[in-house]
Amino acid sequence: MIATVENAHKRLGRVQALRGVSLDVREGELLALLGPNGAGKTTLVSLLVGLRAPDRGAVRLDGRDPRLPSARRILGVTPQATGFPPTLRVREVVELVRAHYPEPLPADELLERFGLGGLAARNVQALSGGQARRLAVALAFAGRPRLAVLDEPTTGLDVESRRALWREIERFKQGGGTVLLTTHYLEEAEALADRVVVLNRGRVVSEGSPEAIKRRVGLKRVRFRAAQTPELEGVERSEREGDLLTLWTADADALVRRLVESGAAFHDLEVRPVSLEEAFLAVLDGEAKA
Numbered sequence: 181m182i183a184t185v186e187n188a189h190k191r192l193g194r195v196q197a198l199r200g201v202s203l204d205v206r207e208g209e210l211l212a213l214l215g216p217n218g219a220g221k222t223t224l225v226s227l228l229v230g231l232r233a234p235d236r237g238a239v240r241l242d243g244r245d246p247r248l249p250s251a252r253r254i255l256g257v258t259p260q261a262t263g264f265p266p267t268l269r270v271r272e273v274v275e276l277v278r279a280h281y282p283e284p285l286p287a288d289e290l291l292e293r294f295g296l297g298g299l300a301a302r303n304v305q306a307l308s309g310g311q312a313r314r315l316a317v318a319l320a321f322a323g324r325p326r327l328a329v330l331d332e333p334t335t336g337l338d339v340e341s342r343r344a345l346w347r348e349i350e351r352f353k354q355g356g357g358t359v360l361l362t363t364h365y366l367e368e369a370e371a372l373a374d375r376v377v378v379l380n381r382g383r384v385v386s387e388g389s390p391e392a393i394k395r396r397v398g399l400k401r402v403r404f405r406a407a408q409t410p411e412l413e414g415v416e417r418s419e420r421e422g423d424l425l426t427l428w429t430a431d432a433d434a435l436v437r438r439l440v441e442s443g444a445a446f447h448d449l450e451v452r453p454v455s456l457e458e459a460f461l462a463v464l465d466g467e468a469k470a
């Protein structure tokens with residue numbers, strides 16, 4: 181286990197941000213931390229990277245207290261809010277971070293990998309939002325860390341930059357690296373994660389591989405076109421967009437039989453498992469009703 185959190189509680193001002201969270205990060209995996217705004221993801225990350233200590237519970241990084249600078253040496257971190265020293269150029273920021281590590285990646289290689297090759301001499305204040313984000317993510321990899329902690333790495337990136345970053349993350353993993361990432365893009369977690377932990381209101385509410393979470397939610401998506409919405413039993417949730425009707429159900433076979441028996445006119449029928457995003461919404465929906 182490269183990092184562990186055991187029954188962590190953390191209060192921030194008047195907010196109980198974490199209420200007994202336990203989590204393991206296994207060597208070599210990509211673990212995605214998901215949850216709605218305010219769920220406690222950033223707070224949990226701040227415990228793991230030693231920025232804060234839990235009020236109760238234990239946090240270990242490579243078996244040690246992450247508040248020790250020597251324990252943090254295995255880490256590469258992308259901050260969520262990007263604040264670079266304003267007078268520096270891109271290459272200087274990279275050099276500044278590289279200087280903290282015994283065997284950093286060559287600066288040019290790092291810049292190339294993260295699509296910053298042409299921007300090395302640019303003042304950091306003159307970067308676009310997406311370029312600054314790419315630089316922040318690149319810095320997490322500068323020291324060849326064992327564990328890269330990426331808090332919302334692709335927020336604000338265009339599709340191409342996001343895919344390029346996914347490739348770099350995969351490459352890091354293939355080289356034996358471990359990744360903990362938070363994201364609001366469920367599609368990103370589905371593409372990259374070996375394991376997902378869903379937080380809600382300071383607690384872990386679901387945990388497993390994306391496949392396992394989808395299976396556990398146990399819903400299928402049935403979609404077809406119809407002018408009228410037929411009354412059908414066994415529908416958990418439905419949505420209509422023009423004549424396109426989407427139904428979520430635990431038993432798609434039974435639902436389709438009922439649809440045919442109802443005599444309703446429909447076409448373009450499609451049945452498929454839910455996406456991770458749909459499963460995530462179903463988990464949170466279940467929580468809200470509990």
Ligand SMILES: Nc1ncnc2c1ncn2[C@@H]1O[C@H](COP(=O)(O)OP(=O)(O)OP(=O)(O)O)[C@@H](O)[C@H]1O
Pocket residue numbers: 192193194195196197215216217218219220221222223224
């Ligand atoms: N410095 C602080 N003082 C008081 N409350 C805070 C502080 N930082 C965070 N909180 C509160 O703690 C809770 C958890 O916040 P946190 O930033 O961990 O959530 P998150 O899951 O990362 O959210 P987001 O997806 O919006 O980034 C929220 O209710 C937030 O308002």
